[in-house]
Amino acid sequence: MSSIKLKNISKYICKNINLEIFDKELLVLLGPNGAGKSTLLNVIAGLIDYEGSVFFGNMPVDKVPANKRRIGYLFQELNLFPHLDVAANIAYGLRVQKQPQDEIKDRVEKLLQIMKIKHLSFRYPKELSGGEKQRVALARALANSPRILLLDEPMNSLDYRTSKYLRTEFKILQKKLGITTIYVTHNFYEAEEMAARIAVLDKGRVEQVGSPKEIFFHPTEAVNDFIGAPNILNCDYCNGLSFGLIEVKCGDISLVISSEREKIEKVAILPEDIYLSNTKPPGPDVNRVKGKLTEIEESSSTVCCTVITGKNSLKVKLPQEIFASMNLNIGDKVWLILAPRKLKTITDGE
Amino acid sequence: MKIYKIFKLKWEIIPIIIFLGIWEIFARLDLMPGQFFFPPFSTVITEFWYLTVSGVLGRNFLSSLIRVLIGFSAGSITGLFVGIIMGWNHVANKALNPIISLIYPIPPLGWLPLLMLWFGIGEILPIAIIFICSFFPILYNTVTGIKNVDKNYIFVARILGAPDLKILSTVVIPLALPNIFTGLKLESGMAWRVIIAAEMVAIPTGIGALMMKAESLIRIDIIIVCLIVLGIMCLSFEKFFAFLEKKLTYRWR
Numbered sequence: 103m104s105s106i107k108l109k110n111i112s113k114y115i116c117k118n119i120n121l122e123i124f125d126k127e128l129l130v131l132l133g134p135n136g137a138g139k140s141t142l143l144n145v146i147a148g149l150i151d152y153e154g155s156v157f158f159g160n161m162p163v164d165k166v167p168a169n170k171r172r173i174g175y176l177f178q179e180l181n182l183f184p185h186l187d188v189a190a191n192i193a194y195g196l197r198v199q200k201q202p203q204d205e206i207k208d209r210v211e212k213l214l215q216i217m218k219i220k221h222l223s224f225r226y227p228k229e230l231s232g233g234e235k236q237r238v239a240l241a242r243a244l245a246n247s248p249r250i251l252l253l254d255e256p257m258n259s260l261d262y263r264t265s266k267y268l269r270t271e272f273k274i275l276q277k278k279l280g281i282t283t284i285y286v287t288h289n290f291y292e293a294e295e296m297a298a299r300i301a302v303l304d305k306g307r308v309e310q311v312g313s314p315k316e317i318f319f320h321p322t323e324a325v326n327d328f329i330g331a332p333n334i335l336n337c338d339y340c341n342g343l344s345f346g347l348i349e350v351k352c353g354d355i356s357l358v359i360s361s362e363r364e365k366i367e368k369v370a371i372l373p374e375d376i377y378l379s380n381t382k383p384p385g386p387d388v389n390r391v392k393g394k395l396t397e398i399e400e401s402s403s404t405v406c407c408t409v410i411t412g413k414n415s416l417k418v419k420l421p422q423e424i425f426a427s428m429n430l431n432i433g434d435k436v437w438l439i440l441a442p443r444k445l446k447t448i449t450d451g452e
Numbered sequence: 453m454k455i456y457k458i459f460k461l462k463w464e465i466i467p468i469i470i471f472l473g474i475w476e477i478f479a480r481l482d483l484m485p486g487q488f489f490f491p492p493f494s495t496v497i498t499e500f501w502y503l504t505v506s507g508v509l510g511r512n513f514l515s516s517l518i519r520v521l522i523g524f525s526a527g528s529i530t531g532l533f534v535g536i537i538m539g540w541n542h543v544a545n546k547a548l549n550p551i552i553s554l555i556y557p558i559p560p561l562g563w564l565p566l567l568m569l570w571f572g573i574g575e576i577l578p579i580a581i582i583f584i585c586s587f588f589p590i591l592y593n594t595v596t597g598i599k600n601v602d603k604n605y606i607f608v609a610r611i612l613g614a615p616d617l618k619i620l621s622t623v624v625i626p627l628a629l630p631n632i633f634t635g636l637k638l639e640s641g642m643a644w645r646v647i648i649a650a651e652m653v654a655i656p657t658g659i660g661a662l663m664m665k666a667e668s669l670i671r672i673d674i675i676i677v678c679l680i681v682l683g684i685m686c687l688s689f690e691k692f693f694a695f696l697e698k699k700l701t702y703r704w705r
Contacts, residue, residue, distance in 0.1 A: 144607075147607075147611055149607050149610070149611070167610075168607075168610045168611055169610050169611065169612075169613045169614060169615060170613070171611075172613075173611055174611075175607075175608070175611045177604050177607070177608065179604060181602065181604045181605050181607075181608045183605065183608075183609075183623060183627075184627070184704045184705075185626045185627060185701070185704045186704075187703075194609070194612055194614075194622070195612030195613050195614075197622075198609070198612065198613055198614035198615070198618045198622065199613045199614075226703055226704045227704070228704060228705075242612070245612075246612060246613060
């Protein structure tokens with residue numbers, strides 16, 4: 103059993119944290135910078151002193167030092183040993199634990215194959231790309247067959263495509279290995295993509311634990327501050343089209359959404375995922391709507407606008423300089439585009 | 453590649469040849485009050501040959517070299533050892549740091565009068581001076597190198613199951629090598645600078661002593677021979693450690 107239980111953990115900003123991660127589960131710890139995510143991982147790994155108790159399965163591990171907890175940990179900066187080549191980096195954990203030479207060789211060989219980095223085995227970290235480093239670091243973390251895997255924003259330094267690809271690959275690998283995993287990120291979409299369960303951490307407190315949908319549609323107040331309150335529209339009419347598309351009407355907003363479902367209760371979209379324009383956008387008349395600007399709320403770098411279209415009122419968030427370039431005033435006509443991929447749906451009973 | 457290397461070497465040699473040529477011409481022109489004070493390069497070379505064949509240069513050079521080698525290895529090995537302990541262990545650092553920062557700024561030659569009384573005029577004296585001169589800087593460079601190792605590397609090694617001593621030997625010391633070599637490079641040259649001064653003041657053998665004898669005989673050619681030998685030794689010691697550093701770290705730095 104490799105479940106993790108945290109009981110009344112306090113350290114630095116973290117205050118009385120209680121959290122359970124189930125056996126073989128991939129839990130995403132989501133929160134803004136400085137929320138205490140890394141601190142919590144360091145507590146689980148035993149790298150820092152803390153108050154409270156950590157259980158692996160039913161065993162308290164508070165007295166177990168970090169080098170005996172059997173944990174795989176991927177740091178934000180990855181920290182590959184620069185003076186060792188790829189194979190030696192992966193073998194490091196096995197070598198220091200004095201495994202037989204043959205076993206080390208076999209295990210490294212196998213990991214190089216799983217991570218598809220066999221051709222890199224004699225390279226040094228400075229000769230690797232960001233994505234390659236990522237694979238090596240993961241292979242190194244998995245070498246000792248850890249019970250638990252901790253990943254601290256490991257995809258931060260990668261470009262969008264590489265990180266998306268690696269995330270998908272990692273998700274499959276995690277399922278295959280059945281290793282209990284905590285994945286830390288500050289990006290909601292990344293969290294949503296990875297996890298069945300998300301725990302939102304803010305200012306050292308666990309604010310909400312639940313499925314991505316629960317967190318998106320029913321956020322607590324603190325979570326709202328961090329992810330942002332979505333616009334939620336009630337659907338009046340649904341019409342299933344072919345190709346897994348569904349046509350939905352919410353008041354006078356007509357949307358086409360990709361969904362396997364036949365009936366949709368509500369649609370939600372975050373204010374920053376709606377595009378606002380002062381001219382009619384070119385292209386087909388799908389997922390776009392005309393409205394009237396009724397409220398402008400400026401903050402340091404973004405502008406939050408309220409747009410009324412028929413019975414619906416939508417909040418739109420956009421960067422200050424883009425808003426300024428459009429020269430808009432209250433009462434002006436604007437067009438909105440609702441990006442189909444960013445629309446979340448909810449059906450009855452969810 | 454090879455041709456390029458030869459050409460590069462040639463270019464470096466040209467200014468030296470020009471310099472030696474100008475030296476020779478000026479000395480031959482006899483602009484100075486006498487050849488005594490400014491011998492031409494050819495005279496220096498002749499004297500170098502004579503001193504080498506007669507064994508005088510070799511004998512004195514050898515005694516200086518042995519002192520430098522013993523003093524420098526003892527000083528740097530002790531410095532390295534204490535530095536590793538201080539860099540790794542907070543308690544040791546806190547206990548030793550105040551004492552060492554008090555003694556460190558004293559110029560090595562300042563110890564000479566004290567050491568002369570303690571050890572007398574003998575072989576121990578120059579070795580002790582070189583020991584002091586190499587111990588402190590190498591200690592400081594080692595401490596800095598070890599303290600500068602990113603904590604996360606240590607965390608990673610610990611999570612991968614390495615006990616503390618293993619972390620020190622497989623991660624911390626290798627990563628501190630660049631800093632340690634900065635100290636070794638600098639101090640290997642410095643050892644030669646210090647020993648000459650010690651030999652000039654207190655000891656009857658060695659290159660420094662030879663120079664002092666030459667001075668009393670007004671043999672400027674011999675002095676210049678000694679200076680050239682010193683220059684070459686400082687340079688080759690520094691280059692040796694630079695080579696060693698490159699050998700140990702070039703793949704990953």
